[in-house]
Amino acid sequence: MTKDSNLTNRSLIELGIHSLNLQLKENQIDQLLAYFHLLNKWNQRYNLTAIRSPKEVVSKHLLDSLSVVTYLKSHRVLDVGSGAGLPGIPLAIACSNNEITLLDSCTKKTRFLMQTVIELGLTNVSIVNKRIEHYQPNYLFDTIISRAFSKLIDFARLTSRLRDPSGKLLAMKGVYPKEEIELLPAAYKVRNIYPLSIPRLEAQRHLIELQ
Template identity: 45%
Template sequence: MDLSKQLHQGLVEMGLDLSDARQAAMIDYVNLLDKWNQAFNLSAVRDPRDMVSRHLLDSLSLLPRIRELSTGKADFNILDVGTGPGLPGIPLALSLPGINFVLLDSNGKKTRFVFQAVMALGLKNVKVEHARIESYQSTGQLDIVVSRAFSSLADFALGCEHLCGPDTRLLAMKGLYPTEEIRDLPVHWQPVDARAIDIPQCDAQRHMIELQLTRR
Protein backbone atom coordinates (compact mmCIF):
# COMPACT_ATOMS: atom_id res chain seq x y z
CA MET A 1 0.00 0.00 0.00
CA ASP A 2 1.41 3.40 -0.92
CA LEU A 3 1.54 6.21 1.62
CA SER A 4 -1.40 8.14 0.18
CA LYS A 5 -3.71 5.13 0.34
CA GLN A 6 -2.45 4.29 3.83
CA LEU A 7 -3.24 7.81 5.06
CA HIS A 8 -6.65 7.83 3.39
CA GLN A 9 -7.58 4.48 4.89
CA GLY A 10 -6.51 5.63 8.35
CA LEU A 11 -8.56 8.82 8.07
CA VAL A 12 -11.63 6.81 7.04
CA GLU A 13 -11.19 4.53 10.06
CA MET A 14 -10.92 7.58 12.32
CA GLY A 15 -13.97 9.25 10.78
CA LEU A 16 -11.95 12.25 9.61
CA ASP A 17 -12.71 14.00 6.32
CA LEU A 18 -9.79 15.92 4.81
CA SER A 19 -9.49 17.14 1.23
CA ASP A 20 -7.26 15.37 -1.27
CA ALA A 21 -5.01 18.44 -1.38
CA ARG A 22 -4.48 18.42 2.38
CA GLN A 23 -3.79 14.69 2.36
CA ALA A 24 -1.26 15.17 -0.44
CA ALA A 25 0.45 17.93 1.55
CA MET A 26 0.77 15.59 4.53
CA ILE A 27 2.48 12.98 2.38
CA ASP A 28 4.80 15.71 1.08
CA TYR A 29 5.63 16.44 4.72
CA VAL A 30 6.38 12.77 5.43
CA ASN A 31 8.65 12.56 2.39
CA LEU A 32 10.50 15.71 3.45
CA LEU A 33 10.86 14.43 7.02
CA ASP A 34 12.16 11.10 5.73
CA LYS A 35 14.77 12.87 3.59
CA TRP A 36 15.98 15.11 6.41
CA ASN A 37 15.81 12.32 8.96
CA GLN A 38 18.39 10.28 7.08
CA ALA A 39 20.92 13.09 7.53
CA PHE A 40 19.91 14.82 10.77
CA ASN A 41 18.23 12.16 12.95
CA LEU A 42 15.08 14.17 13.65
CA SER A 43 12.86 11.22 14.59
CA ALA A 44 13.35 7.70 15.90
CA VAL A 45 10.67 6.58 13.45
CA ARG A 46 12.54 5.63 10.28
CA ASP A 47 10.03 3.95 7.99
CA PRO A 48 7.74 6.40 6.13
CA ARG A 49 4.87 3.93 6.56
CA ASP A 50 5.31 4.14 10.32
CA MET A 51 5.49 7.93 10.03
CA VAL A 52 2.00 7.91 8.54
CA SER A 53 0.52 5.98 11.47
CA ARG A 54 2.71 7.07 14.38
CA HIS A 55 3.14 10.70 13.33
CA LEU A 56 0.31 11.81 11.02
CA LEU A 57 -2.63 9.76 12.29
CA ASP A 58 -1.52 10.09 15.91
CA SER A 59 -1.35 13.88 15.55
CA LEU A 60 -4.68 14.06 13.73
CA SER A 61 -6.42 12.21 16.56
CA LEU A 62 -6.55 15.62 18.30
CA LEU A 63 -8.66 17.12 15.50
CA PRO A 64 -12.13 16.27 16.88
CA ARG A 65 -11.47 17.88 20.25
CA ILE A 66 -9.79 20.94 18.73
CA ARG A 67 -12.76 21.42 16.42
CA GLU A 68 -15.10 21.20 19.41
CA LEU A 69 -13.14 23.84 21.32
CA SER A 70 -12.64 26.21 18.37
CA THR A 71 -16.09 26.16 16.75
CA GLY A 72 -17.55 29.64 16.49
CA LYS A 73 -14.44 31.38 17.79
CA ALA A 74 -12.40 33.89 15.78
CA ASP A 75 -8.64 34.38 16.05
CA PHE A 76 -8.05 30.99 17.67
CA ASN A 77 -4.45 30.34 18.77
CA ILE A 78 -2.67 27.03 19.43
CA LEU A 79 0.85 26.50 20.79
CA ASP A 80 2.64 23.20 20.12
CA VAL A 81 5.26 22.74 22.84
CA GLY A 82 8.23 20.48 22.11
CA THR A 83 7.12 20.16 18.50
CA GLY A 84 10.26 18.24 17.48
CA PRO A 85 10.01 17.83 13.70
CA GLY A 86 6.61 19.54 13.70
CA LEU A 87 4.32 17.13 15.53
CA PRO A 88 1.46 17.41 16.09
CA GLY A 89 1.56 21.00 14.84
CA ILE A 90 2.14 20.58 11.10
CA PRO A 91 -0.56 17.94 10.47
CA LEU A 92 -3.00 19.99 12.57
CA ALA A 93 -2.11 23.26 10.81
CA LEU A 94 -2.60 21.62 7.41
CA SER A 95 -6.04 20.48 8.55
CA LEU A 96 -7.08 23.75 10.22
CA PRO A 97 -6.00 26.66 7.98
CA GLY A 98 -8.18 29.13 9.88
CA ILE A 99 -6.36 28.59 13.18
CA ASN A 100 -3.06 30.22 14.16
CA PHE A 101 -0.26 27.90 15.28
CA VAL A 102 3.08 28.48 17.01
CA LEU A 103 5.46 25.51 16.88
CA LEU A 104 8.01 25.71 19.70
CA ASP A 105 11.13 23.66 20.36
CA SER A 106 14.46 24.23 22.09
CA ASN A 107 16.39 22.10 19.56
CA GLY A 108 17.70 24.33 16.79
CA LYS A 109 18.24 21.46 14.38
CA LYS A 110 14.58 20.52 14.64
CA THR A 111 13.23 24.05 14.38
CA ARG A 112 15.33 24.60 11.25
CA PHE A 113 13.64 21.59 9.68
CA VAL A 114 10.20 22.76 10.82
CA PHE A 115 10.83 26.19 9.27
CA GLN A 116 11.83 24.58 5.97
CA ALA A 117 8.77 22.31 6.06
CA VAL A 118 6.45 25.24 6.76
CA MET A 119 7.94 27.14 3.82
CA ALA A 120 7.79 24.13 1.49
CA LEU A 121 4.16 23.43 2.39
CA GLY A 122 3.13 27.07 2.10
CA LEU A 123 1.67 27.17 5.60
CA LYS A 124 0.62 30.76 6.26
CA ASN A 125 -0.92 29.99 9.65
CA VAL A 126 2.27 28.73 11.33
CA LYS A 127 5.04 30.54 13.18
CA VAL A 128 8.16 28.63 14.29
CA GLU A 129 9.95 29.55 17.53
CA HIS A 130 13.30 28.27 18.82
CA ALA A 131 13.05 28.59 22.61
CA ARG A 132 12.39 26.74 25.84
CA ILE A 133 8.82 26.90 27.07
CA GLU A 134 9.93 28.51 30.35
CA SER A 135 11.34 31.55 28.51
CA TYR A 136 8.74 31.81 25.75
CA GLN A 137 6.31 34.72 25.88
CA SER A 138 3.18 34.65 23.76
CA THR A 139 2.03 37.84 22.06
CA GLY A 140 -1.64 36.95 22.49
CA GLN A 141 -4.13 34.78 24.32
CA LEU A 142 -3.54 31.07 23.87
CA ASP A 143 -6.64 28.96 23.48
CA ILE A 144 -4.96 25.53 23.38
CA VAL A 145 -1.48 24.24 24.20
CA VAL A 146 -0.68 20.80 22.79
CA SER A 147 2.25 18.48 23.34
CA ARG A 148 3.41 14.95 22.66
CA ALA A 149 6.81 15.57 24.23
CA PHE A 150 6.60 16.16 27.99
CA SER A 151 7.65 13.36 30.31
CA SER A 152 5.00 14.24 32.91
CA LEU A 153 1.72 16.12 33.03
CA ALA A 154 2.95 18.19 35.98
CA ASP A 155 6.00 19.37 34.03
CA PHE A 156 3.77 20.25 31.08
CA ALA A 157 1.28 22.19 33.18
CA LEU A 158 3.86 24.08 35.25
CA GLY A 159 6.02 24.84 32.21
CA CYS A 160 3.08 26.40 30.37
CA GLU A 161 1.41 28.06 33.34
CA HIS A 162 2.73 31.57 32.66
CA LEU A 163 1.06 31.45 29.23
CA CYS A 164 -2.35 30.22 30.36
CA GLY A 165 -5.55 32.02 31.17
CA PRO A 166 -8.68 30.53 32.77
CA ASP A 167 -10.02 29.39 29.39
CA THR A 168 -6.79 27.88 28.04
CA ARG A 169 -6.85 24.12 27.62
CA LEU A 170 -3.82 21.84 27.62
CA LEU A 171 -4.05 18.74 25.43
CA ALA A 172 -1.39 16.15 26.24
CA MET A 173 -0.85 12.99 24.22
CA LYS A 174 0.16 10.07 26.40
CA GLY A 175 0.60 6.33 25.99
CA LEU A 176 -0.85 4.25 28.83
CA TYR A 177 -3.44 6.00 30.97
CA PRO A 178 -1.26 8.19 33.26
CA THR A 179 -2.89 7.47 36.63
CA GLU A 180 0.10 8.52 38.73
CA GLU A 181 0.78 11.63 36.63
CA ILE A 182 -2.80 12.80 37.10
CA ARG A 183 -2.53 12.15 40.83
CA ASP A 184 0.69 14.21 40.97
CA LEU A 185 -0.73 17.28 39.21
CA PRO A 186 -0.54 20.57 41.14
CA VAL A 187 -3.83 21.23 42.91
CA HIS A 188 -4.62 24.25 40.71
CA TRP A 189 -4.51 22.12 37.56
CA GLN A 190 -7.45 19.81 36.96
CA PRO A 191 -8.08 17.13 34.33
CA VAL A 192 -11.33 17.96 32.55
CA ASP A 193 -11.26 15.16 29.98
CA ALA A 194 -9.40 11.93 29.33
CA ARG A 195 -9.98 9.91 26.19
CA ALA A 196 -8.60 6.61 24.98
CA ILE A 197 -7.71 7.04 21.31
CA ASP A 198 -7.53 4.27 18.75
CA ILE A 199 -4.85 5.02 16.15
CA PRO A 200 -5.25 2.90 13.01
CA GLN A 201 -2.22 0.77 12.07
CA CYS A 202 -0.75 1.34 15.55
CA ASP A 203 -0.92 -1.21 18.37
CA ALA A 204 0.29 1.07 21.17
CA GLN A 205 -2.21 2.51 23.65
CA ARG A 206 -2.81 6.25 23.32
CA HIS A 207 -4.70 8.70 25.52
CA MET A 208 -5.50 12.38 25.25
CA ILE A 209 -5.54 14.17 28.61
CA GLU A 210 -7.12 17.63 28.79
CA LEU A 211 -6.15 19.99 31.60
CA GLN A 212 -7.42 23.37 32.75
CA LEU A 213 -6.06 25.93 35.20
CA THR A 214 -8.50 26.48 38.06
CA ARG A 215 -6.67 29.37 39.70
CA ARG A 216 -3.39 31.23 39.34
Protein backbone atom coordinates (compact mmCIF):
# COMPACT_ATOMS: atom_id res chain seq x y z
CA MET A 1 0.00 0.00 0.00
CA THR A 2 1.41 3.38 -1.00
CA LYS A 3 1.57 6.34 1.33
CA ASP A 4 -0.88 8.30 -0.85
CA SER A 5 -3.53 5.57 -0.49
CA ASN A 6 -3.87 6.48 3.18
CA LEU A 7 -4.61 10.14 2.41
CA THR A 8 -8.06 11.56 1.77
CA ASN A 9 -8.68 13.43 -1.46
CA ARG A 10 -8.94 16.66 0.52
CA SER A 11 -5.54 15.98 2.12
CA LEU A 12 -4.01 15.37 -1.32
CA ILE A 13 -5.42 18.67 -2.56
CA GLU A 14 -4.20 20.54 0.53
CA LEU A 15 -0.71 19.03 0.31
CA GLY A 16 -0.55 19.83 -3.40
CA ILE A 17 -1.56 23.44 -2.82
CA HIS A 18 1.14 23.73 -0.16
CA SER A 19 3.74 22.23 -2.53
CA LEU A 20 2.77 24.78 -5.20
CA ASN A 21 3.25 27.59 -2.63
CA LEU A 22 -0.32 28.79 -3.07
CA GLN A 23 -2.26 30.52 -0.31
CA LEU A 24 -5.88 29.41 -0.62
CA LYS A 25 -8.66 29.95 1.89
CA GLU A 26 -10.71 27.14 3.41
CA ASN A 27 -13.73 27.93 1.23
CA GLN A 28 -11.56 27.73 -1.90
CA ILE A 29 -10.38 24.28 -0.89
CA ASP A 30 -14.03 23.35 -0.30
CA GLN A 31 -14.81 24.50 -3.86
CA LEU A 32 -11.91 22.50 -5.33
CA LEU A 33 -13.13 19.39 -3.51
CA ALA A 34 -16.71 19.99 -4.67
CA TYR A 35 -15.46 20.36 -8.26
CA PHE A 36 -13.45 17.14 -7.84
CA HIS A 37 -16.60 15.26 -6.78
CA LEU A 38 -18.70 16.74 -9.59
CA LEU A 39 -16.08 15.85 -12.18
CA ASN A 40 -15.87 12.25 -10.97
CA LYS A 41 -19.67 11.94 -10.84
CA TRP A 42 -20.32 13.32 -14.33
CA ASN A 43 -17.33 11.47 -15.78
CA GLN A 44 -18.97 8.12 -15.03
CA ARG A 45 -21.83 8.96 -17.38
CA TYR A 46 -20.59 11.53 -19.88
CA ASN A 47 -16.90 10.60 -20.34
CA LEU A 48 -15.63 14.13 -19.78
CA THR A 49 -12.00 13.06 -19.35
CA ALA A 50 -10.01 9.87 -19.91
CA ILE A 51 -8.66 9.89 -16.35
CA ARG A 52 -10.77 7.82 -13.95
CA SER A 53 -8.62 7.30 -10.86
CA PRO A 54 -9.58 9.86 -8.17
CA LYS A 55 -5.95 10.25 -7.08
CA GLU A 56 -4.91 10.93 -10.68
CA VAL A 57 -7.72 13.43 -11.08
CA VAL A 58 -6.18 15.39 -8.19
CA SER A 59 -2.64 15.38 -9.61
CA LYS A 60 -3.22 15.34 -13.38
CA HIS A 61 -6.18 17.73 -13.44
CA LEU A 62 -6.55 19.89 -10.33
CA LEU A 63 -2.92 20.40 -9.33
CA ASP A 64 -1.77 20.50 -12.95
CA SER A 65 -4.21 23.37 -13.56
CA LEU A 66 -3.23 25.18 -10.37
CA SER A 67 0.46 25.01 -11.29
CA VAL A 68 0.04 28.03 -13.62
CA VAL A 69 -1.61 30.36 -11.08
CA THR A 70 1.67 32.24 -10.56
CA TYR A 71 1.80 33.16 -14.26
CA LEU A 72 -1.79 34.40 -14.43
CA LYS A 73 -1.22 38.04 -13.49
CA SER A 74 -4.13 39.45 -15.43
CA HIS A 75 -7.77 40.41 -15.00
CA ARG A 76 -9.61 38.97 -18.00
CA VAL A 77 -8.75 35.38 -18.95
CA LEU A 78 -9.97 33.11 -21.75
CA ASP A 79 -9.62 29.32 -21.40
CA VAL A 80 -9.78 27.93 -24.95
CA GLY A 81 -11.02 24.36 -25.38
CA SER A 82 -11.81 24.24 -21.69
CA GLY A 83 -13.41 20.78 -21.88
CA ALA A 84 -14.36 19.78 -18.34
CA GLY A 85 -13.13 23.13 -17.05
CA LEU A 86 -9.40 22.54 -17.10
CA PRO A 87 -7.57 24.69 -16.27
CA GLY A 88 -10.38 27.27 -16.09
CA ILE A 89 -12.40 26.08 -13.08
CA PRO A 90 -9.44 25.55 -10.70
CA LEU A 91 -8.02 28.91 -11.85
CA ALA A 92 -11.36 30.65 -11.26
CA ILE A 93 -11.44 29.21 -7.73
CA ALA A 94 -7.85 30.18 -6.94
CA CYS A 95 -8.00 33.59 -8.67
CA SER A 96 -11.40 34.87 -7.56
CA ASN A 97 -10.63 38.45 -8.65
CA ASN A 98 -10.11 37.39 -12.26
CA GLU A 99 -12.89 37.18 -14.84
CA ILE A 100 -12.53 33.83 -16.58
CA THR A 101 -14.33 32.75 -19.74
CA LEU A 102 -14.52 29.04 -20.53
CA LEU A 103 -14.87 28.35 -24.25
CA ASP A 104 -15.72 24.91 -25.66
CA SER A 105 -17.66 23.64 -28.66
CA CYS A 106 -18.90 20.44 -26.98
CA THR A 107 -22.42 20.91 -25.62
CA LYS A 108 -22.27 18.14 -23.00
CA LYS A 109 -19.09 19.64 -21.57
CA THR A 110 -20.44 23.20 -21.42
CA ARG A 111 -23.59 21.78 -19.77
CA PHE A 112 -21.35 20.28 -17.10
CA LEU A 113 -19.53 23.61 -16.73
CA MET A 114 -22.80 25.46 -16.24
CA GLN A 115 -23.89 23.04 -13.52
CA THR A 116 -20.47 23.33 -11.87
CA VAL A 117 -20.61 27.13 -11.82
CA ILE A 118 -24.06 27.02 -10.22
CA GLU A 119 -23.18 24.43 -7.58
CA LEU A 120 -19.87 26.05 -6.66
CA GLY A 121 -21.31 29.57 -6.67
CA LEU A 122 -18.61 30.90 -9.04
CA THR A 123 -19.54 34.48 -9.91
CA ASN A 124 -16.38 35.20 -11.92
CA VAL A 125 -16.94 32.59 -14.66
CA SER A 126 -18.64 32.89 -18.06
CA ILE A 127 -19.28 29.90 -20.32
CA VAL A 128 -19.45 30.00 -24.11
CA ASN A 129 -20.52 27.02 -26.24
CA LYS A 130 -18.85 27.89 -29.57
CA ARG A 131 -15.95 26.98 -31.79
CA ILE A 132 -13.05 29.40 -31.40
CA GLU A 133 -13.42 30.41 -35.09
CA HIS A 134 -16.98 31.62 -34.45
CA TYR A 135 -16.38 33.38 -31.15
CA GLN A 136 -16.85 37.16 -31.36
CA PRO A 137 -16.57 38.70 -27.87
CA ASN A 138 -17.18 42.39 -27.15
CA TYR A 139 -13.76 42.77 -25.54
CA LEU A 140 -10.20 41.46 -25.73
CA PHE A 141 -8.47 39.25 -23.16
CA ASP A 142 -5.38 39.96 -21.05
CA THR A 143 -4.47 36.27 -21.07
CA ILE A 144 -5.54 33.42 -23.33
CA ILE A 145 -4.65 29.98 -22.04
CA SER A 146 -5.07 26.45 -23.36
CA ARG A 147 -4.33 22.99 -22.01
CA ALA A 148 -3.70 20.33 -24.66
CA PHE A 149 -6.00 22.25 -27.02
CA SER A 150 -3.96 22.17 -30.22
CA LYS A 151 -0.50 22.64 -31.67
CA LEU A 152 1.18 25.94 -30.87
CA ILE A 153 0.85 27.26 -34.42
CA ASP A 154 -2.92 26.62 -34.46
CA PHE A 155 -3.38 28.02 -30.96
CA ALA A 156 -1.57 31.22 -31.92
CA ARG A 157 -3.40 31.70 -35.22
CA LEU A 158 -6.86 31.02 -33.77
CA THR A 159 -6.55 33.18 -30.67
CA SER A 160 -4.34 36.15 -31.56
CA ARG A 161 -7.33 38.26 -32.69
CA LEU A 162 -8.85 37.85 -29.21
CA ARG A 163 -5.77 39.00 -27.28
CA ASP A 164 -5.30 42.50 -25.97
CA PRO A 165 -2.13 44.05 -27.50
CA SER A 166 -0.47 44.05 -24.07
CA GLY A 167 -1.72 40.56 -23.22
CA LYS A 168 -0.20 37.11 -23.63
CA LEU A 169 -0.88 33.62 -24.95
CA LEU A 170 -0.13 30.71 -22.60
CA ALA A 171 -0.05 27.10 -23.83
CA MET A 172 0.14 24.28 -21.27
CA LYS A 173 2.17 21.40 -22.70
CA GLY A 174 3.66 18.11 -21.55
CA VAL A 175 7.19 17.41 -22.77
CA TYR A 176 9.16 20.30 -24.25
CA PRO A 177 7.44 20.92 -27.64
CA LYS A 178 10.57 21.42 -29.73
CA GLU A 179 9.00 20.58 -33.09
CA GLU A 180 5.93 22.74 -32.45
CA ILE A 181 8.15 25.70 -31.58
CA GLU A 182 10.21 25.24 -34.74
CA LEU A 183 7.02 25.29 -36.85
CA LEU A 184 5.92 28.69 -35.54
CA PRO A 185 5.97 31.38 -38.26
CA ALA A 186 8.08 34.50 -37.78
CA ALA A 187 5.03 36.49 -36.64
CA TYR A 188 4.89 34.48 -33.41
CA LYS A 189 7.76 34.25 -30.97
CA VAL A 190 8.27 32.27 -27.77
CA ARG A 191 8.70 34.83 -25.02
CA ASN A 192 9.21 32.40 -22.12
CA ILE A 193 9.21 28.68 -21.38
CA TYR A 194 8.39 27.74 -17.80
CA PRO A 195 9.06 24.17 -16.60
CA LEU A 196 6.25 23.19 -14.23
CA SER A 197 6.57 20.88 -11.25
CA ILE A 198 3.32 19.12 -10.37
CA PRO A 199 3.04 17.47 -6.94
CA ARG A 200 2.85 13.65 -7.18
CA LEU A 201 3.33 13.73 -10.94
CA GLU A 202 6.61 12.63 -12.49
CA ALA A 203 5.68 13.52 -16.07
CA GLN A 204 7.11 16.63 -17.70
CA ARG A 205 5.01 19.78 -17.90
CA HIS A 206 5.83 23.10 -19.57
CA LEU A 207 4.08 26.44 -19.93
CA ILE A 208 4.83 28.22 -23.21
CA GLU A 209 4.31 31.99 -23.40
CA LEU A 210 3.89 33.36 -26.91
CA GLN A 211 3.88 36.89 -28.25
